């Protein structure tokens with residue numbers, strides 16, 4: 001596990017002091033089941049518990065979705081935390097003191113460069129803003145904005161700017177300010193010329209600086225004033241600008257969002273300006289990118305009441321339907337405001353419909369209801385097949401909801417719309433398989449279940465009898481594994497044992513990547529000690545024999561194929577050598 005922040009000793013101390021049973025119990029109701037504890041998996045939706053925790057080994061595994069790991073991996077997944085955050089959280093919980101973070105030189109350089117990038121954006125923003133508000137050249141921009149109804153106080157608050165239709169405006173200004181132009185180019189403010197030198201990226205445009213929640217400028221959006229393409233030019237992604245994470249206007253909106261305990265999510269720059277200008281300051285905009293889980297998590301920090309305000313057309317309806325599963329997975333009961341067909345918030349509000357807008361906002365529709373309505377409208381409810389489709393698609397969406405109680409209520413609502421008893425839907429095939437998101441997970445488990453038995457037993461031996469790891473490794477059998485996933489697991493266990501002289505299962509879980517970790521945790525819960533019925537020595541010998549036999553059979557099959565090809569060809573394709581090899585193989589096979 002990548003860990004630039006804490007010493008290995010600290011991480012070990014925290015892992016040893018914390019109890020996975022207590023941590024998981026914050027999220028899952030666990031019941032004792034033999035050596036393990038069992039509950040409903042928090043990572044996928046299920047009706048019968050397949051999520052297991054082993055207190056002795058301090059690990060968990062879900063037999064439904066295949067997730068597994070130790071206390072850190074659980075907390076990272078369940079609480080959406082990074083590794084350092086999970087470490088900090090557990091340290092706090094168990095009263096362990098952490099040394100203050102000392103950034104590495106590389107981290108320091110990274111931070112310093114980011115500071116410079118923010119500064120360059122600030123310089124550019126001031127330059128554009130000054131042009132728009134104080135210079136004669138800015139007249140074109142001022143006229144355009146007043147035509148679009150933007151008031152001066154909005155221009156000030158959102159620091160709007162104007163880039164004249166020239167090639168060397170910003171470049172000249174940045175040179176004067178002694179800015180490193182390669183950095184400005186990284187930010188997409190200027191472009192390199194073919195024969196050396198630079199030119200302005202934004203020309204003849206209104207500039208919208210995009211702020212992060214700390215008030216730093218991460219990028220710009222530029223609206224073309226005259227005719228041409230593209231209508232909007234946006235800063236590219238950079239080390240300081242990640243489109244899926246930034247919401248336009250949040251910095252200006254956040255206190256209103258908290259005050260009103262609600263946020264409206266619009267799409268465009270001018271929608272946002274119109275909303276703020278008309279007193280709906282609790283609004284942000286996604287700026288062309290689809291809503292992301294990161295956006296939702298960011299907004300959830302300020303309020304639980306998220307309301308979409310997308311265009312009232314086909315595209316807007318699609319955007320609503322696309323965002324619904326994200327809201328459900330984040331346990332947000334989002335609503336949607338609908339405007340008259342074909343109108344966006346900017347247009348609607350500019351026509352003086354502020355009161356009507358308020359009325360529509362108060363009547364915002366729960367997105368899940370909108371989805372159900374949409375389902376009913378788009379399927380033939382007079383036919384059984386149509387009803388089946390509605391039930392399936394509806395259950396698929398409901399399956400995204402992590403909380404079982406909430407899921408049940410939505411199921412009830414769907415049953416009412418279909419005019420069938422809820423038990424009708426309970427008998428439907430497990431809803432979690434209908435979503436494409438869960439499909440991926442199901443197939444992953446299936447793949448793991450078809451693992452070669454002997455190789456799996458060897459890994460089991462390594463897990464249950466770590467003291468045998470050196471012996472197992474010396475036989476060279478690990479190199480002969482057929483299954484790459486099991487080979488990775490075995491290699492990881494071997495390396496860990498060699499490094500530490502022991503094997504701490506929970507620790508091992510923290511130092512491997514996802515597929516290996518999930519596989520190991522599954523083996524630990526599923527497989528009893530392979531040597532329980534005999535000595536490890538005996539089991540190992542049997543496994544090695546069976547693995548080698550299988551490998552010989554594979555080799556032989558391949559060789560035969562090559563021989564056939566050589567025979568079918570013009571001869572001289574090394575047929576003799578191949579036949580010799582075959583003889584040798586046959587001799588080896590007899591040895592078993």
Ligand SMILES: [Zn+2]
Pocket residue numbers: 041042043044051062063064065066067
């Ligand atoms: Zn699961």
